[in-house]
Every structure is written in structure tokens, then in C-alpha cells.
Amino acid sequence: MGQLTRNEIFALAVQRYSDTVFRAAMHNCSCTADAEDVVQDVFEKLLCYNGRFESEEHLKAWLLRVTVNRCHDLTRAARQKDTELDENLPAPEQMEDGSVLDAVRALPENYRNAVYLHYYEGYTAAEVGRMLGAPTNTVLSWLRRARAQLHTMLKEEIEDEVV
Template sequence: MGQLTRNEVFTLAVQRYSDTVYRTAVHNCRCTADAEDVVQDVFEKLLHYNGIFESEEHLKAWLLRVAINRCRDLTRAAHQKDTELDENLPAPDVLAEDGSVLDAIRTLPENYRNAIYLHYYEGYTAAEIGRMMAVPTNTVLSWLRRARAQLHTMLKEEIEDEVV
């Protein structure tokens, strides 16, 4: 990607990864308006970024990391302002036809939620997620295992409640 100009890298990023960045933002924000703001912020940061991307995969990982960090900043800012976040917002329809699994994922702790999203929705390996999130690969594997166990428990209880 070293031969592409900054404008060409930006155009490539918007064309190929704007939907991915939006899905990541929706997954980590509590409302679609915040997710849309995050997408704008991510691409604005890309416009001002002076670094060089080694590959297209490096560009995608950078975009996703910036999106996750920006979502975290928004959540942190909301808590600092003592703003009540509505935890009961339904999952947006853009991510899944049946929101029950996605709703369950959104209740997981942030590190579990991001590991699940990056692994299952974006196809990253545990090692790649570890590099993106600056944690050891085994930590990511633990997060994935614990998240799956929590999801299994939550969804099993949901099914049992429906049967009764």
C-alpha cells in the first residue's frame, strides 16, 4: 500500500470498510446516532493520519481499533457526565435478523464483546485480536471461551423461559 497516495488510501478505506466500521460502531455504541458519529470520527482521523499502512489488512485493523477506541471514549464521556445510558435498547436490525443472540452479546463485558465481534463477525484470529487490543493471545482465547460460556448460559435460560 506504500505506492498509494493518502487520498487513494482514504478512498479505498471508505469504499471497502465504511460498512465494517459502522457495524463495529453499532456493536459498541448504544444508539445508531452515536455509531454514525463514530464512523465520521474514524474517517476524519484517517484523513489526518500520517503513518503508512503495510497492507490492506493493516488498514482495516487500524480502522476497527480506532472505532472501538472512539466508542469507548463516548461511553466513558457519558458516564463522566452522569448521563444515563439506556441498557434496554434493542439491537439494530442491520446486524442480525433475529436479535436474541446479538442482544445477548451486547450484554457481555466490553472485552468479551469485542473479542466475539472481531472473531466471529470480522474473522480475525485470536493472535490478530491480541495484537489489535494489545493483549496476549491466550487472554483473547480466555475471553472467547468465557464469552461463549456466558452466552450459552444466557441463551439456555432464555429458551427455558420461553418453554415455561
């Protein structure tokens, strides 16, 4: 990637990874509008980034890390607001079709991000650990616990449908 200019890297990133960044943002945000804002912020950060990318995989990992961080920022900002909820506003859209992705979205943040990066994006536990700033064994524990929670959640959902 050393021969590519900043504009070429940006064009490559938008072309190849905009869907990936959007999926990661949707995975971590409560509504589509927030996810779209995150995608825009991530690519704006890429435009301003002066560092170098060793490879295309490094670029993808950087984009996903910035996406997860931006989602954290949004969540933190929402918690810090001291505003009253407007009862007249509709709730954010939720996909309640019983899919596995809905169950994954209900997991705690660390589990959700580890599952997404490992199973949806194909990263190893060590790579996920580097991206999330956690030891490999911690990531493996998150994945094991997430699978157990998903098993319980989906089993209960199936039992509820049968009754």
C-alpha cells in the same frame, strides 16, 4: 499500498470498510446515532493520519482499532458527565428479537470486542490480542468465557420462551 496516495487510501477505506466500521461501532454503542458519529470520527482520523499502511489488512485493523477506541472514549465521557437524566427522553433503540447479536451486545466489553473481532471479522486470537492490547492467552480466555456466558444467556432465553 505504498503507491496509493492518501486520498486513494481514504476512498478505498470508505468504499470497502465503512460497513465494517459501522458494524463494529454499533456493536459497542448504545444507539445508532452514536455509532454514526463514531464512523464519522474514524474516517476523519484517517484523513489526518500521516502513517503508512503495510497492506489492506493493516488498514482494516487500524480502522477497527480506532473504532473500538472511539467507542471507549464515548462510553468514558458518558460516565463522567454529572447531568441528571431527563425522564421524558425515550430509551435508546434496542433490538430485542432474541438474536445472538443481542446476547453478544450484553457481554462485558472485553468479551464483546473479542467475540466480534474473532467471529464476525475473522481475526485470529493473536491478531485480536494485538488490536486490543492483550496477550493471546487472555483473548482465548475471553472467548471461552464469552461462549459460556452466551450459552447460559441463550439457554435461559429458550427456557423462558417454552414456559
